[in-house]
Each structure stands twice: as structure tokens, then as C-alpha cells.
Amino acid sequence: GEDYYDFVAGKENFIEQMAFRFPDEAAAIEKYVELLYKTSSLVPKFFAGQALPKVAGSLYNRFKEKLLPDYLFKTTYEVLFELTDNQELIAVLTAQWGDYGLPPKKSAFIMHAMVAKHYLNGGAYPVGGAAKIAETIIPLIQAAGGEVFTYAGVDEVLVRNNKAYGVRLVKGEEITADAVVSCAGLVPTINKLLSEEVVKANGYDKLVNKVQTSSAHLCIYAGFKGNAEELGIPKKNFWIYPTYDHDASVEAFHESKDYDFPLIYISFPSAKDPNWDERYPNKSTVEIVTVCKPEWFEQWQGTTWGKRGEEYDDLKQELTDRLMATLYKQMPQLKDALDYVELSTPLSTQWFQWNEGGEIYGIEHDVDRFRQNWIHPKTEIKNFYLTGSDVVTAGVGGALMGGVMTTMAMMGLKASKVTELLKKGVIST
């Protein structure tokens, strides 16, 4: 709506700012922030089942709910409602639900708490842009004797006697290996990379129905003439909502795409990157993300990127105009500086990322997802591992920890080497 709230960095600053806006709720706000810290300290115990060897992990997971506080197994809304009945405050505190893709009555509090707590230290952005993540990791992989291939789609993980021994690429080549690790996402791995026979033999055909993929998304990639300073582009993100009831907004939007987007995230990557102006002087970028339903695009399923036809382009234009209007409402000065704009739909991310249905964050982050103890880096197939965000949680940090856990699972008894690095802070949680 028309109200706005600043989410400021720093625990005390955050409490002060929120208490200023909700003076009668100061005690609840303080309790809430303390709960975020408490939850954060329990995260290693919450995911211990995924970090332990599979048999020990399964045993631990059986007792996990009895060993840990019950708020770790509740929805975000349930936990916040125990702290306050002020619905506006709950809506404001859960405003970054877009970071994990589910509104407060649906999302797991543990997921909310991890995201909300990390923001108390302020946001972070890779110097040189997201591509730097790959650019800095690839030389390390190569120095260790590894190699990285792009445009090397995997068609199938090769399995014999329930033991993985390599992959067959889409182009037909087979690469054999002692171990295979998939970061393609839990659902795409089961549905697309394993044969039906292997899936059924290991019960994954039934298990996969216990999780859902997260919401599909639209993303605007816009370029502007002028640098951030000239254009008044900030380093912060905007989160924009039609009402204070996030769950109701999502439901209404699911009924019709003509209803207001239940959330719009506007971010300014070039302004956050200290190196940007050296590389791209007098240019700025804006990214706008929102949720959508893959069904809107169903009729073009199977068509080719860039050649989906006029009707598809018209729908994209309509959605682009709506999202750009939201940006211009906040920053009218950008209107005349627009240089380029392109919208991705669920079909675009399916095309480029090979995800299931344009989902933004792999599997859904509801309470039940975190009860799926079968989701573990080690699979039922010998020498076949899962990694990435679906093993832990969404986000670059979640995917990173997924990598740590899979490494530990693969190292077996030598896994303590990884915990030593964690303790030394070489790998940071």
C-alpha cells in the first residue's frame, strides 16, 4: 500500500526502528529478535540429521522434534502470533517472505528466522557481480585436478545394480566416475535424471510427491542510461505489497493474474557492486522479481525460446508494463533513462536453468519439507549424492552449506577435516 518501513542493519538499530513504528509492541519486537538469534544458534542441531552419516542421521531425525524447541516446527505466523496479535507488525516483520517464497501462514519459521537473522547484519553483494562466484571457484576446482564444463546437459545418471557409475550427456557421450553428485535440484533429479526403474526401485516415485516445488517467478532485467548516483538509485531493496495480509494477497492473486502482485521485489545490482562503474560506466541495472503461476504460460510449453509467438510476447509486454509501472511509482526519474528491458517467465528459466516449472527456490520451504528426513546428501543409490539448496535451504548460503554437507557425506570418516575448517572459520556458516 502507501505505507513504508525501513529495515535497517544492526540488531539494536532494527529493534529501535521497529519499536519507533510500533511503540506499544517494543517488548514483542525485542522478544522476536532474541528468538531469531536463539533459532540461528539451533540451526546446526536442526540440520544435524543431514550432516550425520545416513543411518545415524535417520536415528537422530526420529527424535529431533522431541529434542528441539517446538517453534522450530511451526509456521512463521504461528510463532509470531505467540509474540503479538498485532497483524500489521506481523506483516512488517515477515515482509521479506519473498526471500524464501512462502507467506507467513505457509512458511516454516526456521526458514524465516534464518533469512531474517542474516539481514540483521545488513545485506551482502559479491564484488564484481554474481558471476564472480563461478569465476573464483573454478580455478580452485581446476587446481585440485577437476574440470568444469558448460553446455554439457546431463540426460541420465548411469546406474547399474543400484550403483551410480557416471552420466550420459544430452549429446550422447558417457562419462564414467566413482561418484556422481547432482545439484540440479531434488525434483528435477528424480523426475528427469534417474531412470523410471531406478526411481521406483528406491521408492523415490512416492517420496517425491511429499514435496512441492516452490512458486514460479517472473523477473525483469532492466538497463538504464546513467550511473546510480546520477539516477538516484539506492543500494537497498524495495519490497512492495498490496495489503498487510500476505497470505490473503497470495490467494487472491492465485485466483486471477489481474489482481495486484502479492509481492514485488526491486533490487539494484549495479548500485550494490563497488566495481560496477569501472566496468560499465554510465549504465545501471534494475532487477524486479515477483511470483506467478506456470499455468499462465502452459499453452507455450515445448516452444523455443525467442520464438514463442505474438500472443506470448503480448502477455510478456503486459506483465512488463505492470512491473515497470511499480518501479516508476517509486522512482519516476528512471522512466526517461530506460535503455533495455526484458522479462523472464517460468518458460525462460525452464529453458535456461532446466528447473521443473520455473520455480524460484527449488522445493517449497513449508514445515513439512523440513520433516522429509529422506532428503539427505547420500541417496539410496550407491555412489550417488545430492547437493545444493534442496539438501538444506534456498539461497546462495543454503546452497553453499549443501555443498559442505555433501562433501562431509562423501568423505565419511574423514569428514572431521571439514568440521575443522568450519571451526577455523575457513568455511563460514
Ligand SMILES: Cc1cc2nc3c(=O)[nH]c(=O)nc-3n(C[C@H](O)[C@H](O)[C@H](O)COP(=O)(O)OP(=O)(O)OC[C@H]3O[C@@H](n4cnc5c(N)ncnc54)[C@H](O)[C@@H]3O)c2cc1C
Ligand atoms: C531471480 C532470483 C533471484 C535470487 N536472488 C537471490 C539472492 O539475492 N540471494 C540468495 O542468496 N539467493 C537468491 N536466489 C536463490 C539462489 O539463486 C538459489 O537458491 C541458489 O542458486 C541455489 O543453488 P543451487 O546450486 O542449489 O542450484 P542452482 O543455482 O539452481 O544450480 C543448479 C544448476 O544445475 C543445472 N542443471 C539442471 N539440470 C541439469 C542437467 N540435466 N544437466 C546439467 N546441468 C543441469 C542448472 O542449469 C543450474 O545451473 C535467487 C533466485 C532467483 C531465481
